[in-house]
Amino acid sequence: MRKTFMGVRLRRLREERGLTQVALAQLLGISPSYLNQIEQNQRPLTVQVLLKLSAALGVDVQRFSEDDEARLVADLRDVFGSGAVLAGQAESVSQAEIRELAASMPAVGRTLVALERRCRDAEERAAAFAARLGEDRGQALRTQPMPYEEVRDFFYARHNHVAELDDLAERLFDAWSLQPGETGSGLAIRLESVHGIRVVRDERAFGEGDAGTLRRFDKGERVLRLSPLLAPGQQAFQMATQLAFLEAEEAIEGLAAQAVLRSEEARRLARIGLANYFAGALVLPYRRFLDSAERLRYDIDLLGRRFGTGFETVSHRLSTLQRPGACGVPFFFVRVDRAGNISKRQSATDFHFSRVGGTCPLWNVYEAFAQPGRILTQLASMPDGRTYLWVARTVSHGRGGYGVPGKTFAVGLGCDLQHAPRLTYAKGLKLDDPGAPTPIGAGCKVCERVGCPQRAFPSAGSRLDIDENSSRFEPYGG
Incomplete structure (x- = not known):
């Protein structure tokens, strides 16, 4: 394990808990001078000290994760690439400075990322409204991000793992005596016996205007209609999604309420996203799925046959296996x-x-x-x-x-x-x-690679060296 310097994060944690250096040092069983050296980044934060922090203060060790730092570095590279242009910033920011900011002052870094995203959203919406001017004069300019972007950021902040829904789905999988790869029949029985909902594959319920609609619940008739185009595994997923709103409603509502979302549309999308997460966790229960993934060396096709689901569903589920102590x-x-x-x-x-x-x-x-x-x-x-x-x-x-x-x-x-x-x-x-x-790069506007044969246009914020004798960038023709 390489040396990890987390002095500023440790100092902020101590201040949040209202502890002096002497008091925290006593809790950790180390000397105040040693703690001071850690906070000043003169000594690394060792695994032993981190474990003592977790035990003494109930701190999630993820707070000191280097992966979190790397995620922030990636976001800040966007901010000081495209975002610097929006702010009119002429001076470039080096990779070393970005890493130092992410390591030493992560809260400041996250604030900058949030501000840049709001600025970017405002610019994009201003351009969109300018294009529509004359047709829609009465609509005010909105600066908040689109609802689906807010929901995506909510899952991203959780490392795409929702422990509450994973744990609940796993308990229900066992309580309902479901079997991997054959969950559809068990879910249909649950819907009818407990909730009085019949499941039918009804081709007439999905007309030409229903492109993309796979599930429709008729509350009055207590009928769940599934598209006839669905494979068995997809049918199971749609039934599990409906059960999410019936059996996991309290957990979903609680998680949606915790999320910082600006609109009712975003909250509705969050509830749908959480219901879909629960459905995946119910059809592909965590421990069974992780054990199979490790045994099959993450072969997506073999996992699909084992659990009766498709390539996309298995791939998506593999990106959620981050349970503490049992990570994929x-x-x-x-x-x-x-x-x-x-x-x-x-x-x-x-x-x-x-x-x-x-x-x-x-x-x-x-x-x-x-x-x-x-x-x-x-x-x-x-x-x-x-x-x-x-x-x-x-x-x-x-x-x-x-x-x-x-x-x-x-x-x-x-x-x-x-x-x-x-x-x-x-x-x-x-x-x-x-x-x-x-x-490869993150996209031409923020990629600093030179001499790339596939570059579409210069990196945002870089000086464009225009040579009339060169055909590197051709804004017209070619």
Whole structure:
């Protein structure tokens, strides 16, 4: 374990608890001078001291996590890239300064990230309203983020793990005597015997205007209608989602109330997101799923057959396995369409792509569209030097019938290189070869790589060296 200097965080914790250095040193069984050296970053915060802190003050050790620091560093790189331009900042901020800010003053760093996001949201909405001026004059400019962005940030802050719902789902899985891979029949019985709700696959209930609708609950008739296009595992997930609002309503409402959300739309989306999380936890119960994942070396197809679910559902669930004391590989999960729109983004780790200006075309999640149905692997290195193993594959959601357009996405699942040996997808890859990873970035507007063959436009905040004798950037023609 490398030396970890967390002096400012420790000092802030002590001040929050109203303790002097002498009092805290006595609680930890160390000398006041030693504690002072830790707070001044002259000595590292050791594992032993961290465990004593947890025992004496009930502190979550995640508060001193280096992964949290890395997540903040990634967010701050956006702030001092694109965000610096919004603020009119001319002076660049180095990577070393960003890391120092994240390590020493994380609260300040998080405040800067929140301010930059509000500024970015305001700019985007101002541009949108300017484009619509004349059609919609009466609508006031809103500066708050879109509801789905607020909900995404809520899950991101929790490392994509909701312990309360995981624990409840696991207890109910056992209490209802459900079986992995065969949960659908048990959930249908639960709905009818306890709640008086019949489950039917009704093609007539889903017309042309219901594209994307998979579940419809008729309260008056007490009937849950499921789309006939759903596979058995998808049916189980939709039944589990309905049961979430019936059996886990109190937990969901409590979690939604704790979230800092600005609108009723965001709160409704949060409740839906939490219900979906509960459904995944019920169909893929934590301990059974984690044990199978470790035994099968995180083979997504084998896990899908074991639990009767699809590639996307298994991939999404793998990104949630962060229970303290029983953690899986910390994954980053993403789903994109052919145009590069990210419709799902969940992270148990610090990796993220920029919120500004698209993602990197060298990322293998886009190559997946050229080889539909095939699992692609990629070692990819980011500008900060960290390397990741990525697994990508297309998934399709068809509407059925000739000439009816379907939906195709690419699903990506990534983890830090240090976890790669635990995955079956590492077979044949040169994990120890520094030249093997593909250099990618967080998106052209915030990527500082020079000489990239796929760069679409210069990095935000950088000086543009325009040479009339060069064809590097061609704003017209070409």
